[in-house]
Amino acid sequence: MANPIATPDQFAAEADVRAMRSDPRSDAVRNQIAKYFEIGYGSRLPEEMRPMLGDLADEFLTNWFFKSAASDSQHPRLVRDFMPAHEWHGTSVPGARTGGDNPDNCYRLAGIEHGTHYRLTGRAVGRKPANISFTLANNFGTSQTVAILEDHQLAWKDDGTFVIEIDDLPKGERENHLLTAPGNKFLFIRDSMMDWGVETPFELTIERLTPAKALPIDRDEMFARATRHALRDVFQYFWFQNMVSSIAVNTIAPARPLASSGVGMSTQGTSSGHFHLGPDDAAILTWDPAGAGYAAVELTDWLYRSLNYQNIQSSLTAAQAHIDDDGLVRTVIARRDPGVWNWLDTGGYANVLMILRWQAMQPEGRPIFASVLMTTLDDLRGQLPPQTRWISEREREEQLAGRRAAYQRRIT
Structure with missing residues (x-):
């Protein structure tokens, strides 16, 4: 091809x-x-x-x-x-x-x-x-x-x-x-x-x-x-950057359509967040793909540039993520590996911004939704549902190897 x-x-x-x-x-x-x-x-x-x-x-x-x-x-x-x-x-x-x-x-x-x-x-x-x-x-x-x-x-x-x-x-x-x-x-x-x-x-x-x-x-x-x-x-x-970095630290803005904002892709729905994380902090970001044709989350650095997503898992689409039995995606934003499939890696940065996107939304579909809960890595198991997909170091290596190979298709 x-x-x-x-x-x-x-x-x-x-x-x-x-x-x-x-x-x-x-x-x-x-x-x-x-x-x-x-x-x-x-x-x-x-x-x-x-x-x-x-x-x-x-x-x-x-x-x-x-x-x-x-x-x-x-x-x-x-x-x-x-x-x-x-x-x-x-x-x-x-x-x-x-x-x-x-x-x-x-x-x-x-x-x-x-x-x-x-x-x-x-x-x-x-x-x-x-x-x-x-x-x-x-x-x-x-x-x-x-x-x-x-x-x-x-x-x-x-x-x-x-x-x-x-x-x-x-x-x-x-x-x-x-x-x-x-x-x-x-x-x-x-x-x-x-x-x-x-x-x-x-x-x-x-x-x-x-x-x-x-x-x-x-x-x-x-x-x-x-x-x-x-x-x-x-x-x-x-x-643009200030719209996100002015959000209160460790919170997210409600999910909403962009149609009335006058900027960006007018048919898209979004939610954004601003995080300052210590070495042991974790943010559990819960979001509903809502049946959209495309739904995904990414982290950026504080300057609003994508992280090195070709090498680290700083973003996840609904297809790449584990979806829980209730239809929701729960991702963990943390500076070090929490041992869950849905880890969003900050690349070591303490200060990151977050963007959730929904495209090709279904007119009669579920409303777009996102929420965040701040916790610590030690307390994650008590905060996440039983069906959470936990993974080993070897499985993480395989996950990242697959990500790198998939990205390589773009530049082959």
Whole structure:
């Protein structure tokens, strides 16, 4: 099976990103981004996070380099973004995690402009992801969704493909359509995978159907776009992080839909939490998958970047987790191994943030729900139900080995 991400456009975009990162002008931009975050967080910044500000700024700017490499709306190409640093096809790809990036997602972008007509063609490769969303975003931060279409809404052709038309005209008789609006910047695609070992992102191609209005942009223009928008978007991403870190320590916000928030994936339900854990502390997070097509939880560092999920179990989907007899998932957030299957590893950090997500929610399904109970590792057995799945050190090694192998499919 060919990897649907391993395309000439992806490799070309990665080369563009490496070139922009090596541009001598990028150092000053990274330093400015780090300074903005340092000033903004002030004394609230945990000391364990202070040495990570440089890494945050580096991945933040790299994320915008990837977006800029995908931003040419007159010569669109699909580009994967938000990945941790990795090696594939003989090259190094720098990390680009930021803004509560989801470990289960393959994020792809392509430049879109209001007034231009596009065709996106796709097909499933093996088992499809649990949920796929196609959104039009009005900013480089990809937070302003103006239109959305999900895989369960698609009309498929007899040959196993689908076509989505993207333009500024009414849908009419067309089956799959996204209506652009003034200010559109990107088509933003999320392939959300519940089972990393078997689910594969869609194979996708995009083409412009109307005459080009300009020549392809060069790397100087990419660099200018990336640095300009990265410096502007620092403040919004600082606000995103503060929405979570302002939650009272060792508590979570009630589960709710995002439809009324005006940011993020509008059809998604979420709950977030903020934790400060001692070496022996444990948080029992209980949540209901609620029959959603996709449901998962992840931890991020205090700076709102995913942890090294390719190596540690800092996230769990409903498919990866043990579900108790009552239909609920009980995960244990702790700095050291509590001996339960559903451990969320903080990577040794005392300060972490948490995000629960529900997608493809059933209209008549159970309401989304989450709660948290603070306890200690010594008291866990008295707090967890009898059907809890406890595991040995060997079983943990096997669990993590399976996780690493499943992640490796993405970069093979």
